[in-house]
Amino acid sequence: MNPVKELEKHGQAVWLDFLARGFIAKGDLKQLIETDGVKGVTSNPAIFEKAIGSSDEYDAPVGKALKRGDRTVAELFEKLAVEDIQNAADVLHPVYNRLKGQDGFVSLEVSPYLANDTKGTVAEARHLWKDVDRKNLMIKVPATPEGLPAIEQLIGEGISVNITLLFAQQVYREVAEAYLAGLEKYVAGGGDPSHVASVASFFVSRIDTMVDKQLDEKIARANDPSEKERLAALKGKVAIANAKLAYQDYKRLYAGPRWEKLAAKGAKPQRLLWASTGTKNKDYSDVLYVEELIGPNTINTVPPATLDAFRDHGKLRDSLEENVEEAKAVLEELARSGISLDAITEELVKDGVKQFADAADKLYGAVASKRATVLGNAVNRQQLGLGDGLGKAVTKATEEWRASARIRRLWQRDKSVWTGTDEDKWLGWLDSAAQADVADYADYANKVKGQNFSDAVVLGMGGSSLGPEVLSETYARKAGFPKLHVLDSTDPAQVRAMEQQIDIANTVFIVSSKSGGTTEPNAMKDYFYDRVAKAVGPSVRTGHRFIAVTDPGSSLEKAAKKLNYARIFHGEPSIGGRYSVLSPFGLVPAATAGIDVGSFIGHALTMIRSCGPDVPPHENPGVQLGLAMGLAGLEGRDKVTIFSSKKIADFGAWAEQLIAESTGKEGKGLIPIEGEPLNDHSVYGNDRFFIDIRTEGEADAVHDGMLSALEKAGHPVVRILMKSIEHLGQEFFRFEMATAVAGAVLGINPFDQPDVEAAKIKTRELTAAFEKTGALPPEQPVVSTAEADLYTDESNAAALRAAGANGDLGSWIKAHLSRSQAGDYVALLGYIERDKATIGALQKMRVAVLEKRHVATAAEFGPRFLHSTGQAYKGGPDSGVFLQITADDAKDLPVPGQKASFGVIKAAQARGDFDVLTERGRRALRVHLKGGLKKGLAALNAAISEALN
Numbered sequence: 001m002n003p004v005k006e007l008e009k010h011g012q013a014v015w016l017d018f019l020a021r022g023f024i025a026k027g028d029l030k031q032l033i034e035t036d037g038v039k040g041v042t043s044n045p046a047i048f049e050k051a052i053g054s055s056d057e058y059d060a061p062v063g064k065a066l067k068r069g070d071r072t073v074a075e076l077f078e079k080l081a082v083e084d085i086q087n088a089a090d091v092l093h094p095v096y097n098r099l100k101g102q103d104g105f106v107s108l109e110v111s112p113y114l115a116n117d118t119k120g121t122v123a124e125a126r127h128l129w130k131d132v133d134r135k136n137l138m139i140k141v142p143a144t145p146e147g148l149p150a151i152e153q154l155i156g157e158g159i160s161v162n163i164t165l166l167f168a169q170q171v172y173r174e175v176a177e178a179y180l181a182g183l184e185k186y187v188a189g190g191g192d193p194s195h196v197a198s199v200a201s202f203f204v205s206r207i208d209t210m211v212d213k214q215l216d217e218k219i220a221r222a223n224d225p226s227e228k229e230r231l232a233a234l235k236g237k238v239a240i241a242n243a244k245l246a247y248q249d250y251k252r253l254y255a256g257p258r259w260e261k262l263a264a265k266g267a268k269p270q271r272l273l274w275a276s277t278g279t280k281n282k283d284y285s286d287v288l289y290v291e292e293l294i295g296p297n298t299i300n301t302v303p304p305a306t307l308d309a310f311r312d313h314g315k316l317r318d319s320l321e322e323n324v325e326e327a328k329a330v331l332e333e334l335a336r337s338g339i340s341l342d343a344i345t346e347e348l349v350k351d352g353v354k355q356f357a358d359a360a361d362k363l364y365g366a367v368a369s370k371r372a373t374v375l376g377n378a379v380n381r382q383q384l385g386l387g388d389g390l391g392k393a394v395t396k397a398t399e400e401w402r403a404s405a406r407i408r409r410l411w412q413r414d415k416s417v418w419t420g421t422d423e424d425k426w427l428g429w430l431d432s433a434a435q436a437d438v439a440d441y442a443d444y445a446n447k448v449k450g451q452n453f454s455d456a457v458v459l460g461m462g463g464s465s466l467g468p469e470v471l472s473e474t475y476a477r478k479a480g481f482p483k484l485h486v487l488d489s490t491d492p493a494q495v496r497a498m499e500q501q502i503d504i505a506n507t508v509f510i511v512s513s514k515s516g517g518t519t520e521p522n523a524m525k526d527y528f529y530d531r532v533a534k535a536v537g538p539s540v541r542t543g544h545r546f547i548a549v550t551d552p553g554s555s556l557e558k559a560a561k562k563l564n565y566a567r568i569f570h571g572e573p574s575i576g577g578r579y580s581v582l583s584p585f586g587l588v589p590a591a592t593a594g595i596d597v598g599s600f601i602g603h604a605l606t607m608i609r610s611c612g613p614d615v616p617p618h619e620n621p622g623v624q625l626g627l628a629m630g631l632a633g634l635e636g637r638d639k640v641t642i643f644s645s646k647k648i649a650d651f652g653a654w655a656e657q658l659i660a661e662s663t664g665k666e667g668k669g670l671i672p673i674e675g676e677p678l679n680d681h682s683v684y685g686n687d688r689f690f691i692d693i694r695t696e697g698e699a700d701a702v703h704d705g706m707l708s709a710l711e712k713a714g715h716p717v718v719r720i721l722m723k724s725i726e727h728l729g730q731e732f733f734r735f736e737m738a739t740a741v742a743g744a745v746l747g748i749n750p751f752d753q754p755d756v757e758a759a760k761i762k763t764r765e766l767t768a769a770f771e772k773t774g775a776l777p778p779e780q781p782v783v784s785t786a787e788a789d790l791y792t793d794e795s796n797a798a799a800l801r802a803a804g805a806n807g808d809l810g811s812w813i814k815a816h817l818s819r820s821q822a823g824d825y826v827a828l829l830g831y832i833e834r835d836k837a838t839i840g841a842l843q844k845m846r847v848a849v850l851e852k853r854h855v856a857t858a859a860e861f862g863p864r865f866l867h868s869t870g871q872a873y874k875g876g877p878d879s880g881v882f883l884q885i886t887a888d889d890a891k892d893l894p895v896p897g898q899k900a901s902f903g904v905i906k907a908a909q910a911r912g913d914f915d916v917l918t919e920r921g922r923r924a925l926r927v928h929l930k931g932g933l934k935k936g937l938a939a940l941n942a943a944i945s946e947a948l949n
């Protein structure tokens with residue numbers, strides 16, 4: 001006699017609380033059906049976690065699924081789960097048939113992340129029901145307050161439901177009510193209820209575990225031996241008593257006129273299913289929760305070990321209806337002892353949801369890691385060398401992020417991930433790539449190709465220009481498409497240089513401005529419109545060489561319409577400029593240059609999936625990088641130093657604006673250091689966090705040796721290896737996610753830029769004054785030398801004089817540079833033409849400062865940095881020592897339709913910027929070079945060298 005099989009004689013069905021791919025494939029389930037009379041299977045996130053997470057039997061199926069195209073971790077898991085559930089359902093199908101649909105079911109649970117989301121639960125249940133597509137399926141829904149309405153809704157749609165995480169008798173009555181009401185709706189809508197099945201999974205052993213713990217505490221505290229005995233007698237009794245009383249409710253609920261009406265139509269009662277029936281307390285019988293709960297029309301779903309134990313030594317009797325009065329007494333006694341079963345069951349539901357969510361985190365982590373293994377280098381690799389201290393901090397934060405579901409909340413646009421201000425309104429970048437209209441870009445690109453343009457010039461600033469700049473500098477020119485250029489300057493020489501580089505009559509201009517109101521793109525657009533009109537004639541033809549990328553309703557859109565621009569692409573208002581590269585602000589220039597947007601986006605999506613809401617923080621590359629950057633910043637390693645390899649040399653300029661503008665505010669933040677050549681480890685202070693990014697095949701032994709030396713010296717080093725430049729989009733997203741995460745760690749809003757606005761306002765005031773008076777307000781140098789006029793405010797001047805600044809340039813530079821201390825950075829801010837020679841000149845100066853003063857350095861060009869690092873310089877930590885460099889323009893350039901020329905605008909921008917820096921009490925000195933730029937820079941370089949020696 002097999003006791004398991006004998007259970008059916010007592011009217012109880014045994015289901016198996018277990019599932020795994022090989023177990024079904026090898027015929028083990030079939031065997032149990034045959035030998036033990038098993039009549040169903042239940043699964044839950046913990047079961048799948050065990051199956052998938054701790055075996056390699058899912059590796060091949062994951063590989064197979066990904067061969068047909070990448071998918072999210074959630075989709076991948078779902079595919080595996082659906083296949084397993086279908087296989088189990090098919091093995092159970094003969095049972096289902098033989099018992100005429102009365103049994104033979106397999107259960108699949110909705111995501112535990114949806115336990116408090118009615119709508120989400122209903123949607124997922126419908127979709128799983130459809131995907132599994134088996135009559136003998138039940139969808140598991142938890143008996144949470146939000147789960148209950150979902151149950152009624154689903155039953156009302158004819159979907160069979162297994163209600164899980166059910167602990168309390170009262171909730172059981174509500175579950176039954178939901179079932180009855182759902183059935184009534186279904187019948188009223190013409191449905192045949194005989195196809196609908198449901199079970200109420202009443203959890204057992206967990207109740208004893210929690211009650212016993214409280215009893216033990218009371219026993220330990222009790223003085224009276226008889227009291228101790230009374231309490232001890234309750235141990236291991238409460239769960240069974242609770243279940244027995246629920247069964248009495250079951251009998252009552254499925255009798256009487258309301259039920260009879262449904263039964264007459266073919267409805268089946270919702271059976272009670274005993275779940276959590278593996279014994280947890282070793283002092284109790286290992287078949288306790290089977291032997292004591294045997295009764296008709298019930299199910300016991302048991303884990304394999306309990307099944308084996310019962311088969312071996314289970315004893316059968318109709319126990320469920322024995323001693324019902326005694327069961328009541330047990331619960332009364334418990335209440336008298338001051339232990340609230342209601343409180344315990346309420347706690348158990350919450351705890352159950354958490355346990356399943358924890359299991360799902362592990363499960364998704366395991367699937368994410370299998371996906372990453374299969375994808376290999378299709379996802380750019382990232383290696384974090386963080387050292388002990390930072391490494392531990394990141395591990396701790398990773399767990400905190402997991403436990404508080406932060407990555408899911410981030411994707412759900414929950415502003416409480418940050419400061420709770422308005423961050424939820426700025427998260428459009430999360431799905432801008434997925435929403436890109438690839439076909440439209442392809443069509444547009446074809447049209448561009450058809451026009452045989454020689455050049456394409458993006459006119460924009462910061463977020464609207466730096467992404468396109470990376471594209472233009474990374475990708476070789478595509479055959480048949482124009483060469484892509486970017487202009488982001490008001491420097492007259494630079495504007496002129498761009499004009500000279502292109503064939504003006506054969507160029508398409510992309511005017512890019514999210515707001516439409518930014519000074520620089522407006523001046524540039526007016527200038528080039530005028531130049532094109534002069535070159536090609538009538539205005540309609542002129543307009544046709546212009547394209548606008550701007551947010552809907554902006555002033556740029558209006559102007560573009562008026563001037564018959566060839567096309568207006570709308571930006572998405574919920575994406576800030578610096579997060580906009582995977583939206584039209586990056587994709588329109590990409591398509592114009594003949595970059596295959598479909599493939600570019602395709603690669604990016606792989607990283608986006610890797611950083612998805614379903615990828616727990618530990619496996620999530622964007623979260624890992626962000627936690628490391630943010631926590632390093634909190635430890636004082638706030639100089640995020642980026643080394644970009646030759647092939648992707650410009651990437652750092654984009655990352656710099658993203659990190660600086662997002663995090664540098666309220667006196668906090670990260671200061672990106674970009675373009676500073678890798679040096680000997682001895683020149684770096686302990687304020688650094690290094691990121692090295694390169695493509696495969698760019699190995700450089702010397703560089704690697706120096707990086708390893710940095711790591712050995714205790715600096716955190718992150719290494720990112722891109723498969724090829726085609727995978728650039730992945731880095732755009734990784735860094736966006738990392739920056740958003742770092743912002744959360746730093747406790748700031750990473751989506752505003754209050755201090756950029758401050759400089760813009762100052763500049764506007766100055767240009768308005770110019771428009772009125774024809775001159776910028778006069779200013780007085782603090783000293784005038786043969787090489788330069790020096791400007792600063794009183795307090796900086798006093799400090800510099802006290803540090804030895806006198807009548808010559810060298811003394812001022814020396815005094816100024818000597819203000820930089822460990823943890824500071826020196827930023828050279830040149831409002832001069834940006835070209836190879838000037839970049840080289842500033843680089844030389846910064847390297848000298850780095851090597852002599854061992855502080856981080858930046859070499860920036862105005863006005864472009866105003867839309868980038870300018871935010872952090874003014875709003876971030878007060879650790880900057882700023883040397884602004886200006887010079888007279890050899891030749892100015894008028895802006896059509898306004899008094900202020902490019903030279904005047906640039907001068908106003910430099911002054912506006914400087915004023916805000918000094919107003920904020922920053923250490924700043926402005927050097928206005930004399931005698932031509934080349935000579936002036938040489939003199940400044942000499943002064944810096946002298947000052948440093």
Ligand SMILES: O=C(CO)[C@@H](O)[C@H](O)[C@H](O)[C@H](O)COP(=O)(O)O
Nearest residue numbers: 017042043044164201206275276278
């Ligand atoms: O809910 C059902 C069946 O409907 C079960 O799969 C249920 O989740 C399991 O029995 C329990 O999670 C197992 O709990 P436990 O033995 O870990 O306490």
Ligand SMILES: O=C[C@H](O)COP(=O)(O)O
Nearest residue numbers: 462463513514515518577
């Ligand atoms: O980073 C953004 C720049 O400030 C430019 O803004 P915009 O796109 O509104 O012109």
